[in-house]
Amino acid sequence: MNWLLKYLLKIKPNFEKDGKLEWLYPIYEATETILFSTDERTKTAPHIRDSIDIKRVMILVVITLIPCYVFGALNVGYQNAQALGIARGWTENLLFGFKIILPIIIVTFVTGAFWEILFSIVRKHDISEGFLVTCALIPLTMPPSIPLWQLAIATSFGIVIGKEIFGGVGMNIFNPALTARCFIFFSYPSRISGDQVWLVGPDGYSGATALSVPASTKGSDAVSLLDGIAQFDYSWYNLASGWIPGSIGETNKFIILGAAIVLMGMKLISWRVILGGVSGLFAMSYIGMLLAPYSDNSMLSIPPHYHLVMGSFAFGLTFMATEPVTGSHTDAGRLFYGFFVGVLTVIIRSINPAYPEGVMLAILLMNAFASLIDYFVIKINVNNRMKRYAQ
Amino acid sequence: MPHINIKKGHDLQISGLPDKTIQQQIKSETVAILPTDFRGIKPKLIVKEGDNVKIGSPLFFNKVNPDIKWGSPACGTVKTIEYGPRRVIQKIEIQLSDSQESEKNKKYKNSEIIGLAREVVIDTILGANIFPFFRQRPFNTIPDPKVIPRDIFVSAINTAPLSFDQEVVIKENLESFQAGVDALNTLTSGKVYLTSKTGSVVSSIHNVETYTIDGPHPAGNVGIQIHHISHLKPGENVWTINSQDVITIGKLFLRGIYDPTRVITLAGPCIREPGHFRINAGAKISTITNGRMINDEKRIISGDVLTGRVTSPEDFISFYDYSISVISDEVKREFIGMLNPGSSRSRYSLTPVFLSLSKLLYPFNTSQNGSHRAVVPINAWERVLPMDILPNELYRSILAKDIDEMEMLGLLECDDEDFALCSFACPSKTDVSGVIREGLDILQAEG
Numbered sequence: 001m002n003w004l005l006k007y008l009l010k011i012k013p014n015f016e017k018d019g020k021l022e023w024l025y026p027i028y029e030a031t032e033t034i035l036f037s038t039d040e041r042t043k044t045a046p047h048i049r050d051s052i053d054i055k056r057v058m059i060l061v062v063i064t065l066i067p068c069y070v071f072g073a074l075n076v077g078y079q080n081a082q083a084l085g086i087a088r089g090w091t092e093n094l095l096f097g098f099k100i101i102l103p104i105i106i107v108t109f110v111t112g113a114f115w116e117i118l119f120s121i122v123r124k125h126d127i128s129e130g131f132l133v134t135c136a137l138i139p140l141t142m143p144p145s146i147p148l149w150q151l152a153i154a155t156s157f158g159i160v161i162g163k164e165i166f167g168g169v170g171m172n173i174f175n176p177a178l179t180a181r182c183f184i185f186f187s188y189p190s191r192i193s194g195d196q197v198w199l200v201g202p203d204g205y206s207g208a209t210a211l212s213v214p215a216s217t218k219g220s221d222a223v224s225l226l227d228g229i230a231q232f233d234y235s236w237y238n239l240a241s242g243w244i245p246g247s248i249g250e251t252n253k254f255i256i257l258g259a260a261i262v263l264m265g266m267k268l269i270s271w272r273v274i275l276g277g278v279s280g281l282f283a284m285s286y287i288g289m290l291l292a293p294y295s296d297n298s299m300l301s302i303p304p305h306y307h308l309v310m311g312s313f314a315f316g317l318t319f320m321a322t323e324p325v326t327g328s329h330t331d332a333g334r335l336f337y338g339f340f341v342g343v344l345t346v347i348i349r350s351i352n353p354a355y356p357e358g359v360m361l362a363i364l365l366m367n368a369f370a371s372l373i374d375y376f377v378i379k380i381n382v383n384n385r386m387k388r389y390a391q
Numbered sequence: 392m393p394h395i396n397i398k399k400g401h402d403l404q405i406s407g408l409p410d411k412t413i414q415q416q417i418k419s420e421t422v423a424i425l426p427t428d429f430r431g432i433k434p435k436l437i438v439k440e441g442d443n444v445k446i447g448s449p450l451f452f453n454k455v456n457p458d459i460k461w462g463s464p465a466c467g468t469v470k471t472i473e474y475g476p477r478r479v480i481q482k483i484e485i486q487l488s489d490s491q492e493s494e495k496n497k498k499y500k501n502s503e504i505i506g507l508a509r510e511v512v513i514d515t516i517l518g519a520n521i522f523p524f525f526r527q528r529p530f531n532t533i534p535d536p537k538v539i540p541r542d543i544f545v546s547a548i549n550t551a552p553l554s555f556d557q558e559v560v561i562k563e564n565l566e567s568f569q570a571g572v573d574a575l576n577t578l579t580s581g582k583v584y585l586t587s588k589t590g591s592v593v594s595s596i597h598n599v600e601t602y603t604i605d606g607p608h609p610a611g612n613v614g615i616q617i618h619h620i621s622h623l624k625p626g627e628n629v630w631t632i633n634s635q636d637v638i639t640i641g642k643l644f645l646r647g648i649y650d651p652t653r654v655i656t657l658a659g660p661c662i663r664e665p666g667h668f669r670i671n672a673g674a675k676i677s678t679i680t681n682g683r684m685i686n687d688e689k690r691i692i693s694g695d696v697l698t699g700r701v702t703s704p705e706d707f708i709s710f711y712d713y714s715i716s717v718i719s720d721e722v723k724r725e726f727i728g729m730l731n732p733g734s735s736r737s738r739y740s741l742t743p744v745f746l747s748l749s750k751l752l753y754p755f756n757t758s759q760n761g762s763h764r765a766v767v768p769i770n771a772w773e774r775v776l777p778m779d780i781l782p783n784e785l786y787r788s789i790l791a792k793d794i795d796e797m798e799m800l801g802l803l804e805c806d807d808e809d810f811a812l813c814s815f816a817c818p819s820k821t822d823v824s825g826v827i828r829e830g831l832d833i834l835q836a837e838g
Contacts, residue, residue, distance in 0.1 A: 005724060033762065036724040040759040044825065046697040046815045047690060047718060048405070050771075053761020057769065057818050126762060170765025170819070268769055329768045329783050378784055382799045385779070389624045 008032050026120035030127040054169075057268055058129040062136045064259040065319070068249035069105075069140070071242060073097030075252070076144045079245045097144075101248060104139045107148045111155040112138075119164045130169030131159065137177035137319055140249025141312070141360075142184075150188055157183040174367045175326045178316075178360055185360065207231045209246070210239060210310050211349060211356040219296035223303065240309040250315035253308070260318040269322035272331060273338035277317040280342020281307050288350050299350035313345055316359035321366070328370045330377040337373050341366045392594070395586075395619050397606025399777040401812055403552040405696065406752035407717075409656040410666035411559055416652065419674035422465045423484040423707040424450060427475075429523060431455075431532045431835070434480045442469045447494035447649035449520045450483050458536055462520030464651040464672040466491045482707070487671075493648040494519070501566070504573040504644050505598060509539070512577045516640065519649050523710070524636035527628045528617060529803040530835050540630040542581040542621060545572070547593045547634050548604055550611030551695040553658040555667060555713050557634055560654045562592045564638045571641030572599055579630070586616050610777065614806040618778050623804050635713065653713065655679075659696070660754035661689045661717040670708070677704035679715055688721040690757050697811035698824075719756040764819040772823060775812040780805060782813055786823060789830035794837055802830050 008031070014021045015028035033055070042049060077093025088096070112135035120127045138155055158180025163172040213229060214222035226234040232244055242252030250256070263269040282304040292300040307313065321327060321341045328337040341362050348358025355361070426434040433454035438444060444467065449460040465487050473482040496519050499507070513536050516522050527534035534540065547557045561568050575583045576598050585599040594601060602620055609615050613631045617623060632640075635653050642650045651672040658665035663683050670679060676691060692699035694712040702708075708715060772782040780801050788796035807828040814823045 004726075034727070036726060038759065038762055039722045039724050040762060041720065041722055041757040042759050044701075044822070045692075045694075045699055046811045046824070047692055047699065047701070047716075047757055048403075048696050048755040048815065049758065049760050049820065050816050050818075051760045052771070052816075052818045053820065054764040054767060054818050055761060057767065126764075128764065130767075168765065170767055267774070270770065324767050324769045330781060331770070331773065374784075378781060378800075381779070381781055385799070385801050388622065 005036055008035070023121055026125070026127050027117060030120075055129045058133050060266060060268060061133050061263065061319075064262055065136050065140065065249070067255045067259065068252070068315075069101065070094075071252045071255055072140065072144075072248035073101050075242060075244075075246075076100050076248065078243060100144050101139065103148060104142060104144070104146065104151060104248070107151050108138045108155050109135045111152045112159050115156060115159040115164060119160075119168070125168065128169040130163070134159065134163070134176045134180075138180050140315070140319075141177060141181045141247050143247055146184070150184055154180040154184045154187075170325055173326060173371075174364055175320050175323050178320050178364055178367075181360055182364060207245070209356065210234045210244065214298035214302060215356040217298055220298050220301075222298050222301045223306065225298060226306075236306060236309060239306070247312060247315075250312040253314045256314045256318050263318070263322070269318070270324070270327075270331075270334045272334040273322045273327060273341075274317060276335040276338025276340075277313075277321060277342040278308070278338075280339035280344075281313065281346055282342070283339075284343040284346035285350075288346060297350065299356075302350070307346060307349070311349070311357045311359060313342075313359050316345075316363055317341065320360075321363045326367045326370065328373045328377075330374050332380075333370070333373040333377045337366055337370055340369070393602050394589070395602055395604045395606075395610075395616070397604065397610035397615065397619070397777045399774055400550075400607035400609055401775050401816070402550065402607040403696070403755070403815075404752050405552050405660065406754045407553065407659040407662050407665045408752070409553060409555070409658040410664070411556055413559060413563075413654055413667040413669055416669040416671075417674065417679055419487070419671055419678040421470060421484050421486050421675055422651075422671050422673040423482050423675070424461055424464065424673055425482050425707060425709060426451065426461075426480045428710040429533060430530075432459075434461075436472065436480065436483075438469050438483070440469050440472055443467070443488075444469060444485060445492045445494050446651055447496075447519055447521070451480065453533070456535060458517055459522050459533060460517070460520040461523060462494070462649055466493070484707075493650075496643065496647045498647040499570075499644045501570060501573075501645070504570055505576060507574070507577050509577050512574050515643065516574075519643050521636075521639065521643065521649055524639065525630050525632050526711075527630050528614065528623055528806065529628065530831055531806045531808075532835075534628065534630055538628065540579050540581070541627045543575045543579045543583045543630045543632065544613050544617055544620075545575070545583065545585050545599075545632055545634055545637055546611055546613045546616055547585055547587040547591060548611045550606075550608035551697060551714075552608070553656055553665075553714055553716050554611075554695055555635075555654055555656045557587070558592055559667065561634060561638070564641070565592065565595070567638045567641030567645060568593070568634070569596055569598075569641065570645050571637035571639070572596055574640050574644055575632070575637065584616070584620055586611075586613075586620075606777070609775075609809050609812060612806075612809050614804075614809045615777055618804055625798065625803060633711070633713065655708070655712070656714040657683060657717075658714065659692075659716040659718050660756075661685045661687070661719055673707050673710070675704075676702055676706050676708060676715065679708070680704060680717065684717055687719060689717050690720040692716045692718070696755065697815060698808045719754065722756060722758040759820055761818070761820055763821070766817075766819045766821055769818065771816040771818055772810075772813040775816050776810065778804070778809065782810065782823065785830070786821075786826055789826050789833070792833060794834065797830050797834060802827070802834060805831070807831070 013019055015025045074094050076097035081088040112131050116131040158176045162174050162176035162179030166172045214225050240253045264271045285304040285307045288300040328334045344362035345358045348361055434451045435454045436451045437449045444463040446466050447462040450463050452460040465485050467486045467488040470484045470486040475481040523533050525534055549557055583599045586602045586604045587593045589603045604610055652669055653672055654667055654669055656667055691702050693702040693709045695714055696716045768783050776782050785800040807824040810824040810827045
């Protein structure tokens with residue numbers, strides 16, 4: 001590949017200061033450093049640096065998302081075949097799914113790259129790899145039936161309002177991928193509010209999501225309601241293994257669990273957020289179950305282990321809540337931050353009458369409160385130090 | 392004996408570890424003192440070019456505190472005095488004469504030293520012109536000899552990459568080390584703390600509080616040890632001194648002369664047969680590295696690879712440095728390097744990708760391994776900082792130049808060398824230790 005490097009270095013002067021294409025430097029820089037690792041050297045101590053960099057961090061996260069894509073494609077094909085009432089092989093399901101998903105991925109990446117490049121040219125900074133993760137996450141949170149123009153608008157909103165206006169990756173306060181989804185959620189609620197199943201099926205085909213089943217029936221037990229649904233298999237195991245209609249990447253909880261373990265093992269995401277999130281979800285849904293006999297709200301009777309596999313909680317917690325920039329920055333803070341994501345998810349799901357799904361709103365809300373949690377953690381740290389100083 | 396177990400940190404798996412036996416003395420024809428090695432001093436010359444000096448003769452003093460003088464590390468003639476911009480003295484180079492003579496001071500018996508008055512000990516050390524061996528915390532500068540320090544800390548354990556083996560050096564100088572420790576005892580109103588690994592030769596040293604310490608780098612850094620043994624409070628100051636300089640002080644009292652020899656390591660991936668060498672303080676780099684470097688593009692560092700200073704064969708070893716590390720400066724560009732998460736490059740990464748369990752040593756080079764980006768807080772700093780400090784918040788308070796916040800977040804307990812691993816580990820390639828130093832400079836300027 002030496003010829004390519006030589007060629008790149010040959011055309012480099014055009015993009016550098018006073019070159020003909022100086023304004024395109026960020027694109028050149030990104031191309032060069034994506035193709036070839038950087039040859040930047042340390043100038044001062046420490047003279048050696050670890051091999052991890054932001055490019056690698058981001059690309060590792062994207063790699064862990066690939067299984068979600070593959071299963072997502074498979075499931076889109078499978079749900080379509082179910083809705084049409086026909087039998088289809090695995091390969092055909094997969095191919096059908098990819099045909100649906102591929103345009104979604106392309107539209108997201110093209111829109112995302114457009115904004116990222118535009119902002120780097122205007123603001124004269126390097127193209128940040130963070131948009132790769134954002135753009136890889138957005139399609140996974142979308143229903144397969146999403147119109148592409150809505151997707152393009154949402155991605156633009158997510159990248160620009162969620163990230164670029166704050167100065168780019170590392171400075172944003174809300175998760176850009178969730179900001180994009182939130183935009184669709186409130187702008188085109190009929191498409192994405194979570195009452196109706198999303199699948200690519202015949203016109204007029206509809207059904208209730210697992211979460212809206214207990215939400216729409218009063219005064220009965222959630223699990224028996226779910227078991228009573230004939231259209232889809234809403235048993236616990238099937239909810240966990242993901243052969244249900246839903247957003248593209250969130251249905252299979254086992255794949256998500258695997259990704260979470262890999263990411264935690266590589267220490268790219270904090271186990272504290274995950275632990276806090278799951279305990280928050282369990283604690284709040286247990287309280288809900290205690291309250292269930294006194295209320296006709298069937299949502300309260302959803303047991304904790306069902307909450308864990310219903311909706312997008314697992315996906316949101318693993319890939320969205322753990323985002324290091326928008327979450328809490330202190331270790332103790334991360335536990336609380338995760339805990340409240342779990343608690344709020346259950347509260348929004350069970351008690352809020354409007355939306356059966358609450359993960360997205362819970363995470364965005366906690367994004368807003370993350371620095372408040374940090375504030376108290378810092379205060380405690382400072383107070384402890386002052387106490388030591390006073391001794 | 393109290394024990395401290397440090398969990399956070401990282402021992403760099405860098406290749407080119409030094410051999411444990413001390414090689415014979417390397418002779419240098421010229422030696423030099425670089426006044427730029429000392430933070431916050433205003434040097435004023437005592438000698439001029441062509442003057443004859445003995446070992447220990449004063450070369451220059453500090454205008455801010457004229458009691459503090461720097462003794463010549465060799466006997467000979469002052470060859471050149473080099474000035475930088477605004478006539479700041481950069482270098483005082485001494486051509487060695489054939490016979491080496493020392494300035495004579497009063498000798499003491501082993502048993503006498505502990506009973507000496509503080510003034511006598513301070514005057515002896517100041518009179519021998521070797522007081523700059525002491526440094527104080529906070530700020531890591533040369534202390535004021537008139538101020539009585541709360542405690543004095545000596546670390547007899549080195550964890551920094553490719554640093555000298557304290558056991559080997561102290562073992563052959565146990566008597567002088569004890570004499571040095573006795574002298575230190577008279578200087579402080581508090582205690583002299585000595586840290587070592589378990590089962591160390593220093594366990595026989597008395598008149599000290601000995602702590603054993605265990606764990607990865609930076610456990611051997613005296614700043615980390617102060618934090619864990621008896622942390623610094625605002626308004627207090629403690630002194631620190633390298634164990635080899637304690638030996639030098641011991642020799643001063645026992646033999647009445649300043650012995651400028653010291654043991655350093657010459658090590659790193661680009662060194663043939665890395666090992667321990669005895670040199671004259673301030674020796675020329677080329678005399679040490681001569682014939683021992685593997686011939687390719689390389690960077691010579693005075694000090695260790697995490698905190699040292701870039702130097703060249705024509706330069707001289709810094710006053711406080713006890714190692715010379717040589718690493719390759721040749722950085723290869725890997726095709727689609729970022730899609731290569733399990734490559735040998737990342738094996739030694741702190742982010743344990745796939746193969747990190749391997750203990751093979753790695754020839755680190757000067758590659759930054761990535762470009763500078765905004766900080767993404769994935770706890771890379773926290774994992775290598777064994778202190779009760781929130782590094783991220785401290786970093787931001789320094790960027791914001793918020794002095795109250797810096798102090799509240801404990802900046803006074805920090806030194807840039809303790810944060811070197813944070814810079815090493817940072818995925819955004821942030822210069823954390825540089826910012827910490829910047830913060831300390833701001834605090835010091837504020838008084």
